[in-house]
Amino acid sequence: MDAKRKVQALADTAAYVAQAIEKESGHIKIVSHFDADGICAGAIIYKTLEYLSKDFEISFVKQLGKEEIVEIAREKYTMLIFLDVGSGQLALIREHIHVPVVVVDHHPPEECRWDKLFHLNPHHAGIDGANEISGAGVAYVLARSLSAQSKSLIDLAIVGAAGDMQCPKGIFCGVNLLLLEDAEYTGAIRCEKGLKLFGRYTRPVHKAIEYCTEPFIENVSGNESGAVQFLSELGINVVDKKGKWRKLCDLTADEEKKLSTVLVVEYVACGGRADELIGTIYKLKNDYDVMEFSSVLNACGRLEKPLLGVKMCLGACEGSEDVLLEYRRKIAKAVTCARRMRKSFIVTDKVTYVMGGSSIDENVIGTVISILLKRDIKTQVAVGFGCVKGEKWVKVSLRAKSRGVDLGDAAHKVAAQIGCGAYGGGHSGAAGGRIPKGSEMRFVELFDGFL
Numbered sequence: 001m002d003a004k005r006k007v008q009a010l011a012d013t014a015a016y017v018a019q020a021i022e023k024e025s026g027h028i029k030i031v032s033h034f035d036a037d038g039i040c041a042g043a044i045i046y047k048t049l050e051y052l053s054k055d056f057e058i059s060f061v062k063q064l065g066k067e068e069i070v071e072i073a074r075e076k077y078t079m080l081i082f083l084d085v086g087s088g089q090l091a092l093i094r095e096h097i098h099v100p101v102v103v104v105d106h107h108p109p110e111e112c113r114w115d116k117l118f119h120l121n122p123h124h125a126g127i128d129g130a131n132e133i134s135g136a137g138v139a140y141v142l143a144r145s146l147s148a149q150s151k152s153l154i155d156l157a158i159v160g161a162a163g164d165m166q167c168p169k170g171i172f173c174g175v176n177l178l179l180l181e182d183a184e185y186t187g188a189i190r191c192e193k194g195l196k197l198f199g200r201y202t203r204p205v206h207k208a209i210e211y212c213t214e215p216f217i218e219n220v221s222g223n224e225s226g227a228v229q230f231l232s233e234l235g236i237n238v239v240d241k242k243g244k245w246r247k248l249c250d251l252t253a254d255e256e257k258k259l260s261t262v263l264v265v266e267y268v269a270c271g272g273r274a275d276e277l278i279g280t281i282y283k284l285k286n287d288y289d290v291m292e293f294s295s296v297l298n299a300c301g302r303l304e305k306p307l308l309g310v311k312m313c314l315g316a317c318e319g320s321e322d323v324l325l326e327y328r329r330k331i332a333k334a335v336t337c338a339r340r341m342r343k344s345f346i347v348t349d350k351v352t353y354v355m356g357g358s359s360i361d362e363n364v365i366g367t368v369i370s371i372l373l374k375r376d377i378k379t380q381v382a383v384g385f386g387c388v389k390g391e392k393w394v395k396v397s398l399r400a401k402s403r404g405v406d407l408g409d410a411a412h413k414v415a416a417q418i419g420c421g422a423y424g425g426g427h428s429g430a431a432g433g434r435i436p437k438g439s440e441m442r443f444v445e446l447f448d449g450f451l
């Protein structure tokens with residue numbers, strides 16, 4: 001089947017699922033995932049149900065396990081919609097939820113059906129949900145079936161895909177590419193080639209350089225006056241003739257080229273690839289680049305403010321810089337804390353285990369070990385443990401220096417041995433999940449053997 005035929009098959013199921021939602025006249029509860037993709041999916045369905053004048057509420061979960069489903073089951077609603085989660089938890093949902101359930105997800109589905117389930121998943125249409133369409137993309141296909149007005153939400157389908165790392169080297173494929181072409185055609189997204197620094201259209205260029213940590217440039221990254229000096233040494237003025245701060249998008253082609261050359265040299269020296277720094281920029285109507293906006297939404301989730309993310313998706317962008325600032329501070333604090341604890345790290349030939357305990361928030365442990373892996377950790381793989389507040393779980397994050405390592409598979413096998421059934425997913429080079437509190441050492445003992 002070619003891509004368009006597959007999309008048609010997905011759209012056919014979407015039309016069937018849409019009918020169930022259209023008929024619903026009671027109170028609808030939406031439950032979505034708290035990452036960038038889930039927030040985009042949430043915003044798409046939120047706005048669409050608003051177009052349809054439905055009575056609804058929305059909430060977010062970090063993951064969907066038995067405890068979360070039992071808790072959701074206690075609440076009052078006449079229809080439940082899961083977004084970006086649920087396809088892998090159908091048996092549990094069936095056991096606990098007795099009203100009509102809509103599941104809109106792109107993760108590999110469990111084969112489970114019942115008469116009150118309305119399931120929309122790209123795998124059933126032969127579409128690869130890991131690379132070709134995100135949760136937000138599937139939500140968009142459903143939204144289009146529900147209302148023609150939802151066409152304006154197409155850019156969020158692309159932001160969700162970017163948030164889920166579905167554009168390696170900045171290139172989209174499959175359904176994502178079809179959606180992107182459509183978004184470009186309608187003017188929702190504009191594509192440009194250039195330096196992929198965050199803040200291209202939104203910040204003074206010296207600020208964009210200062211905030212840039214990849215490449216990390218000594219005395220420039222995190223240093224405002226250093227960044228100003230760095231630019232003036234390249235002959236780039238940070239203010240224009242009227243005295244206004246210049247943004248990266250205001251530079252002449254020559255200036256941008258000069259800047260790119262220097263940054264790429266630094267970047268490649270740190271082990272990066274030039275095409276990660278220079279390439280296509282996907283500009284949204286709110287002046288953010290797609291990747292950049294997905295990281296803002298991701299920060300909203302990590303700061304436990306997913307609803308703020310939904311508002312930003314729907315056009316209220318004030319406060320986005322504050323979110324990024326707060327998030328950067330949180331990460332910086334956690335990295336400092338982890339560095340102080342380095343004597344407690346367990347180091348084997350292959351893996352460094354960062355025993356974060358209750359000192360490192362589960363929401364940032366993954367980002368913290370990614371940063372440590374660049375300069376502090378010598379092994380190929382880092383595993384971080386962070387406490388989940390008030391829960392009997394510990395978050396485990398896994399990161400590898402190269403993408404070829406299947407960490408998710410190894411973690412899954414360890415989790416099975418420890419005896420905790422479900423373990424979260426991941427993409428190559430990164431994975432995450434939860435294990436029961438107190439089983440961290442058991443995880444450490446077993447993990448090396450499965451790598």
Ligand SMILES: [Mn+2]
Nearest residue numbers: 037084135164
């Ligand atoms: Mn997703």
